Amino acid sequence: MTARNFPESFVWGSATAAYQIEGAATEDGRGRSIWDTYSHTPGRTLNGDTGDVAADHYHRWSQDLDHLAELGLGAYRFSISWPRVQPGGSGRFNPAGLDFYARLVDGLLERGIRPVATMYHWDLPQELEDAGGWPVRDTARRFEEYAAGIVGALGDRVHTWTTLNEPWCSAYLGYGSGVHAPGRTEPAAALAAVHHLNLAHGLAGRVVRELTPSAELSVTLNLHVVRGASDSAADADAVRRIDALANRAFLGPMLDGAYPADLLADTAAVTDWSFVRSGDEKTIAVPLDVLGVNYYSSTLVRAWDGHSARSAADGHGASAHSPWVGAGDVDFLPQPGPYTAMGWNIDPPAFTELLVRLGHDHPGQPLMITENGAAFDDVVSADGRIHDDRRIDYLRRHVGAVADARAQGVDVRGYFVWSLLDNFEWGYGYDRRFGIIHVDYDTQERRWKDSAHWYRRLVATGQLDG
Numbered sequence: 350m351t352a353r354n355f356p357e358s359f360v361w362g363s364a365t366a367a368y369q370i371e372g373a374a375t376e377d378g379r380g381r382s383i384w385d386t387y388s389h390t391p392g393r394t395l396n397g398d399t400g401d402v403a404a405d406h407y408h409r410w411s412q413d414l415d416h417l418a419e420l421g422l423g424a425y426r427f428s429i430s431w432p433r434v435q436p437g438g439s440g441r442f443n444p445a446g447l448d449f450y451a452r453l454v455d456g457l458l459e460r461g462i463r464p465v466a467t468m469y470h471w472d473l474p475q476e477l478e479d480a481g482g483w484p485v486r487d488t489a490r491r492f493e494e495y496a497a498g499i500v501g502a503l504g505d506r507v508h509t510w511t512t513l514n515e516p517w518c519s520a521y522l523g524y525g526s527g528v529h530a531p532g533r534t535e536p537a538a539a540l541a542a543v544h545h546l547n548l549a550h551g552l553a554g555r556v557v558r559e560l561t562p563s564a565e566l567s568v569t570l571n572l573h574v575v576r577g578a579s580d581s582a583a584d585a586d587a588v589r590r591i592d593a594l595a596n597r598a599f600l601g602p603m604l605d606g607a608y609p610a611d612l613l614a615d616t617a618a619v620t621d622w623s624f625v626r627s628g629d630e631k632t633i634a635v636p637l638d639v640l641g642v643n644y645y646s647s648t649l650v651r652a653w654d655g656h657s658a659r660s661a662a663d664g665h666g667a668s669a670h671s672p673w674v675g676a677g678d679v680d681f682l683p684q685p686g687p688y689t690a691m692g693w694n695i696d697p698p699a700f701t702e703l704l705v706r707l708g709h710d711h712p713g714q715p716l717m718i719t720e721n722g723a724a725f726d727d728v729v730s731a732d733g734r735i736h737d738d739r740r741i742d743y744l745r746r747h748v749g750a751v752a753d754a755r756a757q758g759v760d761v762r763g764y765f766v767w768s769l770l771d772n773f774e775w776g777y778g779y780d781r782r783f784g785i786i787h788v789d790y791d792t793q794e795r796r797w798k799d800s801a802h803w804y805r806r807l808v809a810t811g812q813l814d815g
């Protein structure tokens with residue numbers, strides 16, 4: 350067997366998120382989330398796009414599950430909309446909302462596809478934001494109650510429960526740079542959000558353990574591969590600081606039971622971290638069956654010398670409101686291309702590097718790639734097909750990077766392509782297409798891109814071509 354063969358047991362899937370595909374924003378008793386508010390606020394999303402209709406998956410879910418089955422996928426990662434199942438974020442649950450997910454889960458099981466459910470993919474009920482949002486501790490308690498409701502309703506049928514998707518984005522983009530909902534730009538609040546998201550993960554994890562011991566428990570992190578512009582001590586320190594904010598702020602408490610001391614020291618001018626109470630770190634460190642890893646591109650930094658021009662690659666650098674709380678003197682450098690339509694650089698070796706590091710730092714922790722994929726400007730050709738060769742090339746090289754990590758002994762158990770369908774790409778609206786299946790937003794017609802055909806063959810053979 351060559352390094353590029355994947356065993357039968359390797360899980361192939363694809364991923365979506367509720368607000369990005371469902372639409373039906375006001376149907377069947379759904380409440381409002383921070384993304385409804387944000388996307389309806391002028392100037393927040395490209396072209397003023399909202400998730401009101403999205404890919405209309407709420408009405409087309411059955412047909413969409415048929416696509417999963419035709420792709421031959423073993424698992425489907427979706428998210429549950431908190432305001433659809435618990436409209437005010439506390440108290441009463443909405444039976445119609447729970448029914449939707451019960452039908453979805455049953456539809457997956459009927460097709461022999463494992464349900465991998467994410468509890469939170471960024472759609473916080475607006476009422477909870479009005480009460481302070483993730484910077485306040487009570488939100489973690491509300492999340493625990495929500496988790497008990499959905500696990501109680503669906504627990505025995507869901508194969509894997511994922512507490513959070515990318516808490517890095519929720520905390521730093523939602524409360525630091527403000528480019529995601531709720532659009533706040535408050536550095537101290539962003540760090541408090543980090544902690545309360547971690548706490549929410551731990552509390553919900555305990556709920557899963559207690560209510561459905563046979564289900565797998567996971568969390569999904571968007572981990573950063575941070576490289577320095579030189580091997581100077583100053584650049585190495587910039588790498589260490591960004592690694593602390595991006596990665597160890599989550600990996601530390603979740604997998605090692607404590608926040609890294611350097612993170613607390615680096616951010617001391619922003620907050621004293623007094624929101625971390627005794628016992629919290631123990632709660633957060635609930636053992637995980639799998640750690641979900643999302644990877645798209647890499648990050649290059651240097652220590653700012655105070656003189657040279659500042660750059661702001663990805664809009665995440667030294668902009669007016671940086672997500673990199675307390676690291677205003679770290680410069681984010683543009684990287685060599687090629688780039689995807691997000692402007693993100695393509696760096697498959699960094700993916701292998703990340704996985705090898707995780708295998709080294711957290712031995713015995715199984716990993717799952719819960720998102721990887723690319724947006725490109727897709728064109729429907731005269732033959733009616735979408736020849737997305739660049740997406741195929743991106744996917745081939747990144748699946749290859751996973752194979753390389755596995756060949757080095759890293760325990761990666763599966764791969765989910767982002768995304769099944771074109772969808773609402775947050776601040777970029779419908780302008781950026783990540784799907785392996787094209788969506789015509791006028792007719793809601795689904796059409797397989799060449800990448801979907803390519804993925805089906807990979808899934809069937811477990812063998813990378815080319």
Ligand code: PNW
Pocket residue numbers: 366369514515518571643720767774775783
């Ligand atoms: C992830 N960043 O989001 C999400 O989990 C998906 O919902 C999203 O559609 C996908 O990746 C593609 O963007 C991210 O700015 C959004 O670094 C932004 C960033 C990273 C991930």
